[in-house]
């Protein structure tokens with residue numbers, strides 16, 4: 159028999175501790191997982207990597223303050239004069255036994271938590287009130303959410319009744335050696351320049367909370383590294399990928415430039 163095997167590329171992810179084992183155990187036991195950590199530290203890449211490794215379909219939803227339960231579950235749409243039901247990403251993940259990743263879940267509207275609760279306890283069910291369907295999630299279905307505890311927004315804290323339904327993994331910017339490896343892999347930069355970017359990040363991160371709301375993310379370092387690897391002058395690349403994105407304040411920007419000059 160000629161079986162068609164779809165080979166899915168596993169996106170590169172550099173583990174920082176035992177997070178892959180925790181994810182695998184959570185998925186095997188049907189437990190939901192919450193990833194806590196600053197923006198741009200590798201949470202999304204981690205989920206993409208694990209979904210590909212486990213060969214499960216992945217539905218990622220970037221949550222925002224207008225995102226409602228209907229956006230996740232689905233809605234009736236008019237198609238060629240007919241009203242048809244269209245599944246939302248959460249429903250599709252449940253039907254297919256895949257992974258639904260709710261990025262920045264605290265941003266979503268309150269009615270979303272009502273939908274998540276029966277899916278995150280031992281019922282593992284999704285009730286679609288519009289169609290009357292009551293779906294039992296297959297064993298392979300997994301709910302993953304992310305949340306950035308760094309944002310100082312008391313209105314947007316995750317409620318204990320929700321967060322206590324999830325296993326949690328704390329994420330942070332990787333150790334210098336690991337972050338250098340990530341930069342080299344993502345940008346093709348050599349050891350010396352990748353190392354310098356990571357050293358600069360270390361200095362900048364010490365400033366976060368004082369002049370900066372949040373330290374520079376690995377994502378921004380990847381941007382800077384990509385520009386430098388493509389031939390852009392270091393100062394110009396840092397200006398576009400690090401200094402401008404981090405601050406609008408002229409004094410803070412100058413302090414960052416001075417810091418960069420000590421490293422490069």
Ligand code: ADP
Pocket residue numbers: 170171172173174196197198199200201202203204332340344376377380
């Ligand atoms: P988050 O979801 O935490 O906001 P991302 O997963 O989008 O962050 O990470 C931003 C970028 O940083 C990724 O696209 C990737 O290039 C890089 N990155 C960060 N951490 C890692 C890691 N551990 N392994 C591989 N790439 C990483």
